[in-house]
Amino acid sequence: MALPYKISTLLYCFDDRGRVLLMERAKEPNLGQWSPCGGKLQTATGESPWACACREAAEETGLALRAADLHLAGIISEHGYEGKAHWLMFLFEVKPQLRELPPPSREGRFAFFTPEEMAVLNLPQTDREMIWPQFWRHRGGFFAAHCRTHPDGHNDWTLEQADEEPNTAAETTSSAPAPTVERDGVTLPAPLIDLHSDDYFMGEALRLARRAEAAEEVPVGAVIVREGRIIARAFNQVELLNDATAHAEMLALTQAQETVGDWRLNDCTLFVTKEPCPMCAGALVHTRVGRVVFGASDPKAGAAGGAMNLLQFPTLNHRCAITAGVRAEEARALLRGFFAAQRGKGTVGSDG
Numbered sequence: 425m426a427l428p429y430k431i432s433t434l435l436y437c438f439d440d441r442g443r444v445l446l447m448e449r450a451k452e453p454n455l456g457q458w459s460p461c462g463g464k465l466q467t468a469t470g471e472s473p474w475a476c477a478c479r480e481a482a483e484e485t486g487l488a489l490r491a492a493d494l495h496l497a498g499i500i501s502e503h504g505y506e507g508k509a510h511w512l513m514f515l516f517e518v519k520p521q522l523r524e525l526p527p528p529s530r531e532g533r534f535a536f537f538t539p540e541e542m543a544v545l546n547l548p549q550t551d552r553e554m555i556w557p558q559f560w561r562h563r564g565g566f567f568a569a570h571c572r573t574h575p576d577g578h579n580d581w582t583l584e585q586a587d588e589e590p591n592t593a594a595e596t597t598s599s600a601p602a603p604t605v606e607r608d609g610v611t612l613p614a615p616l617i618d619l620h621s622d623d624y625f626m627g628e629a630l631r632l633a634r635r636a637e638a639a640e641e642v643p644v645g646a647v648i649v650r651e652g653r654i655i656a657r658a659f660n661q662v663e664l665l666n667d668a669t670a671h672a673e674m675l676a677l678t679q680a681q682e683t684v685g686d687w688r689l690n691d692c693t694l695f696v697t698k699e700p701c702p703m704c705a706g707a708l709v710h711t712r713v714g715r716v717v718f719g720a721s722d723p724k725a726g727a728a729g730g731a732m733n734l735l736q737f738p739t740l741n742h743r744c745a746i747t748a749g750v751r752a753e754e755a756r757a758l759l760r761g762f763f764a765a766q767r768g769k770g771t772v773g774s775d776g
């Protein structure tokens with residue numbers, strides 16, 4: 425079936441403290457979710473993406489921008505979004521900083537967020553799993569990604585181009601002032617979410633997942649990091665131990681508690697190749713893990729926002745920050761390959 429191709433621009437605006445301007449959408453799509461402002465390109469008038477971004481900036485934020493105030497940060501194409509249309513989206517970082525919060529509009533209300541605060545926000549799935557991680561990774565440079573959406577809620581992503589910021593390749597530094605966070609009424613520097621090291625530690629988790637695969641276990645690997653060092657490593661061992669609770673996360677948590685000498689793991693980050701299941705999410709909340717970073721999302725059974733969000737359940741006494749979609753393609757390829765091989769053998773793999 426032929427679908428229309430729609431074009432939009434999104435504006436990545438910041439304030440003088442490096443916080444991102446987001447809008448809580450009052451309309452579908454993305455009702456109730458926080459996303460950058462922007463809107464549809466007027467295809468009938470043939471306006472350019474830059475002209476569209478300047479017009480949207482004026483309408484939504486009151487900023488009077490010229491094309492030179494914009495940096496094309498990324499291009500996202502989405503194939504068959506909700507089965508209704510294909511979308512082509514131009515992502516612009518707005519160079520001038522905002523001094524105050526724009527007033528609410530019919531489209532929604534605005535707020536500024538630090539990257540740390542964004543970890544616990546309700547973001548659209550595509551933003552959470554790909555667009556924000558790539559935006560931070562290539563900020564000042566450029567990336568292009570294509571998404572094939574599926575009716576069951578999972579997305580296949582292809583990163584088609586990714587360029588580092590000119591002259592600062594491989595550096596994580598940014599000219600923006602460091603984000604801050606309010607704690608007990610005191611303004612403190614926010615812990616920066618370093619996506620380069622997220623990539624690195626997820627690489628270790630992926631290496632463990634491959635060991636699980638070699639042992640004919642569902643390929644999921646996990647590491648726990650404290651003060652920049654790995655203190656626990658594990659892979660799924662359900663078959664070997666004949667124990668349905670022997671998921672990578674559970675084994676890693678036990679090791680980490682032994683290493684730290686405490687069951688409280690507030691200053692630890694767990695990296696796991698697949699979104700945690702409800703059992704593991706429960707254990708992560710009980711051990712008060714500070715942040716959970718995962719690769720492949722699991723729309724059927726994931727408990728970190730995929731099927732449910734136990735890691736940030738409002739009535740529980742601890743919530744974990746979540747970073748999703750780190751090296752997701754590699755994690756997903758491992759899982760897909762494993763289950764295809766199992767089907768080939770006529771055996772049914774248990775869920776890892």
Ligand SMILES: [Zn+2]
Pocket residue numbers: 671673700701702703704705776
């Ligand atoms: Zn689990």
